[in-house]
Amino acid sequence: MPTASPIYDVVVVGAGISGLIATQLLDRAGLNIKCFEARSRVGGRAVSVQQSDLFLDLGATWFWHNEPLVQQLVNNLGLGTFPQAIEGDALFETLVDAPSRLRGNPIDAASGRFQAGASSLALGLAAQLKPGVLELGDPVHSLSEEDGEIVVKSSKQIVRAKHVIIAVPPALAAELIGFTPDLPADVRKAAHPQHIAVMNWAKEKYTLPTQAASAGGFGHELFQQPLGHGKIHWASTEVATEFGGHLEGAVRAGIQAALQTGFNLKS
Numbered sequence: 652m653p654t655a656s657p658i659y660d661v662v663v664v665g666a667g668i669s670g671l672i673a674t675q676l677l678d679r680a681g682l683n684i685k686c687f688e689a690r691s692r693v694g695g696r697a698v699s700v701q702q703s704d705l706f707l708d709l710g711a712t713w714f715w716h717n718e719p720l721v722q723q724l725v726n727n728l729g730l731g732t733f734p735q736a737i738e739g740d741a742l743f744e745t746l747v748d749a750p751s752r753l754r755g756n757p758i759d760a761a762s763g764r765f766q767a768g769a770s771s772l773a774l775g776l777a778a779q780l781k782p783g784v785l786e787l788g789d790p791v792h793s794l795s796e797e798d799g800e801i802v803v804k805s806s807k808q809i810v811r812a813k814h815v816i817i818a819v820p821p822a823l824a825a826e827l828i829g830f831t832p833d834l835p836a837d838v839r840k841a842a843h844p845q846h847i848a849v850m851n852w853a854k855e856k857y858t859l860p861t862q863a864a865s866a867g868g869f870g871h872e873l874f875q876q877p878l879g880h881g882k883i884h885w886a887s888t889e890v891a892t893e894f895g896g897h898l899e900g901a902v903r904a905g906i907q908a909a910l911q912t913g914f915n916l917k918s
């Protein structure tokens with residue numbers, strides 16, 4: 652290794668949100684840091700495009716109110732946000748029938764959006780880094796341990812680091828980055844599961860009917876009423892009036908059906 656290659660306290664691989672946060676914290680702490688990003692932009696899966704004064708999110712889009720760190724980041728970066736519109740009726744369309752209108756919106760929980768798109772999180776973080784910290788368009792190809800340091804080879808340079816943070820999905824890192832010594836077998840195995848289970852729900856007799864459901868959709872009012880003179884009750888996430896399609900909807904529908912049954916038994 653030529654002694655001239657620069658040495659950093661930390662090299663971060665990847666400038667998605669995770670890598671940018673790590674880079675920003677260490678940069679602020681006064682460490683000598685470098686962040687390599689393969690693409691020519693920051694943000695990774697948080698990517699937005701601008702159409703006149705509108706920002707369209709093509710990856711991450713929403714944040715929810717039980718996510719304090721995203722909210723804190725929004726505040727720190729001074730980003731504008733707005734609530735996702737969920738008021739009004741939902742339209743339900745099957746393959747066979749024209750769209751039908753459902754009262755209210757039984758699926759979506761209240762969420763927030765970023766005025767300048769989700770990529771504004773990444774752009775805001777990147778803007779706070781010291782000049783020269785970020786290397787765009789420079790994928791890391793290999794990480795090798797040499798003389799107590801990590802030699803980092805990217806497409807454009809070779810640097811050394813005391814520590815490296817891999818802010819890339821592990822399975823991708825195992826595929827794209829050469830490790831010397833090689834990744835431990837258990838780490839490689841964890842990154843690449845040996846078995847992938849795939850289920851074709853479209854062929855599941857006890858989940859999907861052979862014909863597309865033609866009426867209703869989530870939370871239809873007809874399924875709130877029992878049949879059989881009050882003796883046959885509906886449950887399942889499909890009939891939930893809120894969070895339909897989610898586990899939360901399934902739990903609510905089960906509770907609702909039990910309450911209805913219990914009430915009818917007593918009356």
Ligand SMILES: Cc1cc2nc3c(=O)[nH]c(=O)nc-3n(C[C@H](O)[C@H](O)[C@H](O)COP(=O)(O)OP(=O)(O)OC[C@H]3O[C@@H](n4cnc5c(N)ncnc54)[C@H](O)[C@@H]3O)c2cc1C
Nearest residue numbers: 665667668669687688689695696697710711712713790791
């Ligand atoms: C379509 C879609 C919709 C989503 N919607 C939401 C949502 O509404 N709300 C939400 O909270 N989350 C959402 N997510 C998930 C969210 O986008 C991710 O959880 C988050 O952005 C992941 O950030 P990360 O930094 O961990 O990874 P990434 O964003 O994947 O960042 C990894 C970075 O590493 C770079 N990289 C890869 N290989 C190398 C290499 N060899 N050298 C250097 N750099 C490399 C990549 O280019 C990338 O920039 C969505 C994701 C997708 C794809």
